[in-house]
Amino acid sequence: MQTLLQQIINGLVVGSVYAVVALGYTMVYGILGLINFAHGDVLMVGALVAFSAISFLQIAVPGLSPITYFVLGLLVAMPVCMLIGYTIERTAYRRLRNAPRLAPLITAIGVSFLLQTLAMIIWGRSYHSFPQLIQTAPVEILGGVFMTPVQMTTVGVSAAMMVGLIVLVTKTNMGRAMRATAENHRVASLMGVDTNRIIAMTFVIGSALAAVAGVMIASNYGVAHYSMGFMPGLKAFTAAVLGGIGNLAGAMVGGIVLGLVEAIGAGYIETWSGGWLNSSYQDIFAFIILGIVLIFRPTGLLGERVADRA
Amino acid sequence: MNDISQAIPYLGKRNPKAALGALVALAVLSPFVAGMFGNTWVRILDFAMLYILLAIGLNLVVGFAGLLDLGYIAFYAVGAYTWAFLASPHFGIHLPFYIVLPLGAAFAALAGIALGFPTLRLRGDYLAIVTLGFGEIVRIFMNNLTHPVNITNGPQGIDQIDGMSLFGVEINRSLVLTESLQIKSLYLYYFVFLAAVVLAVILIKRIQVSRIGRAWAAIRDDELAAKAIGINTRNLKLLAFAMGATFGGVSGGLFAAFQGFVSPESFTLMESIAILTMIVFGGMGNLAGVIVGALALSFLPEVLRYIALPVQQMLFGKVYLDPEVLRMLLLSLAMILMMLLKPAGLIPAQARYSRADLLGDKETAR
Numbered sequence: 001m002q003t004l005l006q007q008i009i010n011g012l013v014v015g016s017v018y019a020v021v022a023l024g025y026t027m028v029y030g031i032l033g034l035i036n037f038a039h040g041d042v043l044m045v046g047a048l049v050a051f052s053a054i055s056f057l058q059i060a061v062p063g064l065s066p067i068t069y070f071v072l073g074l075l076v077a078m079p080v081c082m083l084i085g086y087t088i089e090r091t092a093y094r095r096l097r098n099a100p101r102l103a104p105l106i107t108a109i110g111v112s113f114l115l116q117t118l119a120m121i122i123w124g125r126s127y128h129s130f131p132q133l134i135q136t137a138p139v140e141i142l143g144g145v146f147m148t149p150v151q152m153t154t155v156g157v158s159a160a161m162m163v164g165l166i167v168l169v170t171k172t173n174m175g176r177a178m179r180a181t182a183e184n185h186r187v188a189s190l191m192g193v194d195t196n197r198i199i200a201m202t203f204v205i206g207s208a209l210a211a212v213a214g215v216m217i218a219s220n221y222g223v224a225h226y227s228m229g230f231m232p233g234l235k236a237f238t239a240a241v242l243g244g245i246g247n248l249a250g251a252m253v254g255g256i257v258l259g260l261v262e263a264i265g266a267g268y269i270e271t272w273s274g275g276w277l278n279s280s281y282q283d284i285f286a287f288i289i290l291g292i293v294l295i296f297r298p299t300g301l302l303g304e305r306v307a308d309r310a
Numbered sequence: 311m312n313d314i315s316q317a318i319p320y321l322g323k324r325n326p327k328a329a330l331g332a333l334v335a336l337a338v339l340s341p342f343v344a345g346m347f348g349n350t351w352v353r354i355l356d357f358a359m360l361y362i363l364l365a366i367g368l369n370l371v372v373g374f375a376g377l378l379d380l381g382y383i384a385f386y387a388v389g390a391y392t393w394a395f396l397a398s399p400h401f402g403i404h405l406p407f408y409i410v411l412p413l414g415a416a417f418a419a420l421a422g423i424a425l426g427f428p429t430l431r432l433r434g435d436y437l438a439i440v441t442l443g444f445g446e447i448v449r450i451f452m453n454n455l456t457h458p459v460n461i462t463n464g465p466q467g468i469d470q471i472d473g474m475s476l477f478g479v480e481i482n483r484s485l486v487l488t489e490s491l492q493i494k495s496l497y498l499y500y501f502v503f504l505a506a507v508v509l510a511v512i513l514i515k516r517i518q519v520s521r522i523g524r525a526w527a528a529i530r531d532d533e534l535a536a537k538a539i540g541i542n543t544r545n546l547k548l549l550a551f552a553m554g555a556t557f558g559g560v561s562g563g564l565f566a567a568f569q570g571f572v573s574p575e576s577f578t579l580m581e582s583i584a585i586l587t588m589i590v591f592g593g594m595g596n597l598a599g600v601i602v603g604a605l606a607l608s609f610l611p612e613v614l615r616y617i618a619l620p621v622q623q624m625l626f627g628k629v630y631l632d633p634e635v636l637r638m639l640l641l642s643l644a645m646i647l648m649m650l651l652k653p654a655g656l657i658p659a660q661a662r663y664s665r666a667d668l669l670g671d672k673e674t675a676r
Contacts (some may be wrong), residue, residue, distance in 0.1 A: 105438060109586075110649070275639060283446065291440055295431065298436075
């Protein structure tokens with residue numbers, strides 16, 4: 001029971017990060033019908049930029065509180081990622097908006113590898129140890145169930161991000177324009193919405209979320225690395241599909257569910273498989289879920305849209 | 311082979327026969343020319359042949375049938391590991407290649423069907439990501455299937471794999487013709503691989519113009535219409551996956567025999583992407599284009615290695631971009647720029663039914 005509770009907590013923490021990243025996938029998919037393969041790599045860039053910024057600040061401006069460094073790192077990483085998101089959309093995707101479907105997909109894969117390569121050139125191949133600015137010593141929250149402060153921060157920040165995004169999309173003018181564009185580009189632009197701007201904004205917002213998620217992942221695992229974006233990216237995509245791609249609430253639900261399945265699965269897989277499999281197989285859960293969802297319920301848990309569009 | 315020789319600039323259109331002759335001469339002589347610059351280049355040529363084999367196999371799935379497969383390398387892995395299991399000291403089994411290679415191809419075909427069956431309803435992006443997941447699952451298993459029974463030997467891989475022997479000739483050793491005339495193993499492998507490529511090309515050309523090939527083109531261009539005119543889309547898609555996978559399996563087997571060593575390192579997503587880039591770069595759906603793309607993208611990084619490294623040494627006194635980084639950079643840029651500037655590839659496919667740029671709904675998303 002204790003193990004189960006502990007795994008649920010771990011799953012919620014990981015799931016909340018997946019949810020934040022999944023929002024980026026789902027927003028872009030909702031508006032462009034494109035899987036932005038490079039989204040996971042934007043996350044990686046965010047983590048590495050924050051790593052560099054924090055390392056620099058700790059030397060240049062010593063003596064600040066760890067939280068200040070952390071926030072400053074985020075404040076550097078977010079605009080950098082927003083700029084990258086904007087650049088990607090502007091240079092690679094916008095020109096292909098009317099091209100056959102395979103073209104933007106292949107470009108997206110190319111952009112993903114380009115970002116990884118550039119990160120490899122800038123930061124090298126080694127694993128960088130991400131500064132542990134938030135306590136990592138576990139705190140007992142329930143009898144025998146532990147949670148670290150950095151995990152609590154992760155859940156808190158992720159929740160804040162999600163609420164912020166929902167408010168933005170449902171309450172502001174820009175949010176309305178985004179929804180209109182997702183509904184129908186042409187009609188939206190006839191109604192005076194600058195759809196190019198809205199699409200660019202979608203990338204910018206999604207990339208900012210990815211930057212935050214990247215910093216949270218790096219803080220949790222204590223490392224940053226040029227290939228760290230790949231798996232979270234795939235899992236977040238799975239989460240988006242699981243929830244119903246194009247649907248914001250779905251992305252959040254999908255992220256949490258995927259996190260839970262993974263954590264519980266990793267905890268029990270060895271027992272279930274009679275010792276044949278163990279927790280190093282953790283990553284296969286996301287792919288299996290993805291397969292099952294796409295085959296049996298391509299619209300996801302909350303989605304209405306048909307999957308057979310591509 | 312006609313359109314391949316026609317792809318040769320200048321000569322191809324005017325004198326196809328001469329072009330074909332030039333092509334054959336080029337194919338036969340190239341290892342000896344490469345050998346003048348050192349054995350490394352012959353080795354690179356050997357790998358280029360394997361890449362061609364892989365690329366034309368993937369082209370069957372992506373270019374002909376329009377099914378974007380990002381897990382193609384998994385079939386290569388199946389072929390390679392089959393060889394490693396059945397012809398190495400790892401399990402102590404040493405079967406001859408003419409049993410192992412067809413077995414590897416058959417297992418790969420089965421894996422292709424296993425991947426194809428659940429994904430029949432998916433196209434485009436979704437198919438791409440599910441196949442990617444399939445490739446990753448295979449890699450995770452290769453990496454971890456070590457207990458309770460050690461099957462794959464994990465990340466260390468399996469070594470001392472038996473080489474091939476053809477008609478009593480050990481391809482792994484130099485073939486001694488006379489005292490002074492020997493053909494090195496690297497060259498022997500080149501000709502074995504070349505033969506495989508030629509066979510594959512002939513086979514694929516026949517398939518392309520057969521009912522099956524045309525049905526694939528129909529499915530790629532408009533699945534619904536294809537179904538409506540009575541094409542059994544399910545079986546034909548499965549066939550595409552299975553046949554593509556067979557090519558992957560065969561090249562995997564050849565790779566294992568050539569290399570004598572397999573490990574999960576060789577079967578990463580990066581490799582799947584590299585092969586996809588070759589197709590995209592050369593001209594999706596066009597055999598000549600795919601071959602040119604595969605040759606170009608397996609040679610360019612090596613050429614770059616020999617130019618860029620000394621240049622960097624000279625300019626900065628230090629190597630900033632190592633060959634692996636250069637290769638990734640080249641592949642990713644090739645993908646992006648090709649799609650933006652010349653989406654049909656270097657040598658676009660001629661017939662409408664095999665041209666990706668004339669296909670698909672030109673309409674904006676909704």
